[in-house]
Amino acid sequence: MMLPLFMRIGGPQILLIVLVVILLFGGRKIPELMKGLGKGMKSFKDALNGKDEEPASKTTDTTEEKETEK
Numbered sequence: 001m002m003l004p005l006f007m008r009i010g011g012p013q014i015l016l017i018v019l020v021v022i023l024l025f026g027g028r029k030i031p032e033l034m035k036g037l038g039k040g041m042k043s044f045k046d047a048l049n050g051k052d053e054e055p056a057s058k059t060t061d062t063t064e065e066k067e068t069e070k
Contacts, residue, residue, distance in 0.1 A: 025033060 022030065
């Protein structure tokens with residue numbers, strides 16, 4: 001029986017992947033990448049659950065625009 005590739009990854013392979021990521025992106029860029037990944041995952045989960053942020057932000061934007069026009 002063949003196991004998928006991700007099932008066969010052990011400690012040394014994960015360590016190698018982490019080292020390659022650090023070498024490619026540098027230590028300062030990694031927190032920004034993880035923050036972006038987290039936001040993307042959160043918005044994906046919200047979309048799956050049916051939560052939609054656009055109507056609330058659109059009403060806020062139009063209210064702010066009307067106040068600036070006055």
